Amino acid sequence: MNRASSVVILLVLAGLGIGATYLVQQRSAPRIATEQRAIDSRNLLDLLPADSYDNQPLDQPLRxxxxxxxxxxxxxxxxxxxxxxxxxxxxxxxxxGYAxxxxxxxxxxxxxxxxxxxxxxxxxxxxxGARIADWPNAWLGGFTGKSRNEPADNGWALKQDQGQFDQIAGATITSRAVINAIHDALRYFDEHRQQLIGDNPHE
Known part of the structure; x- marks a missing residue:
């Protein structure tokens, strides 16, 4: 077998390999996407009580x-x-946060x-501060039921800053950052309620 034939055979084999890989990826893509979607759903939706919604929230992204x-x-x-x-x-x-x-x-x-x-x-x-990632998280759970004005704006701070919340032990900066971000989100929701969910009055 001469050199030219060897090169042709190698190119054909490489082409077949690439083609087979492509076909496998194409056939696997829907299954991988479905599995990723399930992981995302578990990760993102476990904050919502199971009986509180009946749509697929991930299919209704907000702008x-x-x-x-x-x-x-x-x-x-x-x-x-x-x-x-x-x-x-x-x-x-x-x-x-801190780091x-x-x-x-x-x-x-x-x-x-x-x-x-x-x-x-x-x-x-x-x-x-990395304890902020523990799940379930007792410290984060302490914010459940709060709203933009419950407590009042000056209450959305650490107790050492004359606010209402304890900090994660040894993680003052992390705690402040998270408290402020939660209050930001509640404030944004309150100020953009109609844009986000329509005009239903507060319960």
């Missing part, structure tokens, strides 16, 4: 794209509905009250 607030940035959000009526929103919020950015998911009911908060990403100090 939020890097909305800069006083202490944080909204990266996006989703609308939950039940029987066609708004049930609440999920807002993805990013703030800056870097912290991405939170803030769930707010249609009545403006906080349904829950969880950490999606963080880079805080292990054993201190």
């Amino acid at each position: 939020l794209d890097n909305v800069v607030l006083s202490n944080s940035t909204l990266l996006g959000g989703y609308l939950a509905t039940k029987a066609g009526q708004p049930a609440g929103v999920l807002l993805r919020s990013q703030t800056v 870097g950015s912290i991405e939170l998911l803030v769930a707010i009911g249609a009545n403006g009250k906080l349904l829950g908060v969880k950490t999606l990403r963080q880079s805080e100090t292990q054993g201190l």
Whole structure:
């Protein structure tokens, strides 16, 4: 076999390999997308009570794209509905902690009250601020039921700053950043309620 024939055979084999890889990827893509969707759903929707919505919130994204607030940035959000009526929103919020950015998911009911908060990403100090990522998280759970004005604006701070909230032990900066981001999200919801969920009055 001469050199030219060998090159042709190698090119044919390479082409077949590339083609086979492409076919496998094409056939696997829907299954991978479905599995990723299920992971995203578990990760993002577990803040919402299971019986509080009947739509697929991830299919109803809110028109939020890097909305800069006083202490944080909204990266996006989703609308939950039940029987066609708004049930609440999920807002993805990013703030800056002690060691870097912290991405939170803030769930707010249609009545403006906080349904829950969880950490999606963080880079805080292990054993201190990184505890913000524990799930379930007792410290974050302490904000459930709060709203923009409950407590009043000056209450949305650490006790050592004359506010109403304890801090994560050893993580003052992380705690302040998260409190401010949660209050930002509640304030944004309150001020943009109609844009987010329509004109239903607070319950």
